[in-house]
Amino acid sequence: DSGVTQTPKHLITATGQRVTLRCSPRSGDLSVYWYQQSLDQGLQFLIQYYNGEERAKGNILERFSAQQFPDLHSELNLSSLELGDSALYFCASSPSWNTEAFFGQGTRLTVV
């Protein structure tokens, strides 16, 4: 157990819908990262927050957004969902903005 908690574990939704994925980092970690893993693209970095502020951004779609709250948990919002958004979404956390990251168990999103 990495100490990073993600909910829900599985999510099935229809195209065009909006979902929110939640992540609680390890105790004491200030950085939260979101990654998307699909069969054809592998693990792709989406976005990083450090102590509530956006720190780094990857190829995150405009339909996706994230935030980190004062209690350091983070949410990833995915809207206008398409079939191609079906993937595993991982959250990771680390103590600082450039230290080793520890991954949660992921949320498997299926868009039908």
Next chain:
Amino acid sequence: TQLLEQSPQFLSIQEGENLTVYCNSSSVFSSLQWYRQEPGEGPVLLVTVVTGGEVKKLKRLTFQFGDARKDSSLHITAAQPGDTGLYLCAGARNNQGGKLIFGQGTELSVKP
């Protein structure tokens, strides 16, 4: 463009055999991490290497960071069925916060 190329993509061996997984790039990384991922789970950090030429050993696993910090290798001695899984290398750069660039992974199967 895949910045980190892993090879081989698939590897099926018998218990007791040795194997090496390679992670290559044309770019320099400030550090490189190796993860192991099992189906339905998040990646689990195995090791981080930060110095060119560095060698780290973790029981039967030996990790090496290339002198130029552009490549890395993972060597497993006397593989066991419990080593089965997806091995991922991931590189970090100083000017990109905690963003990790992942290789496509090596799917290892060790048969008893």
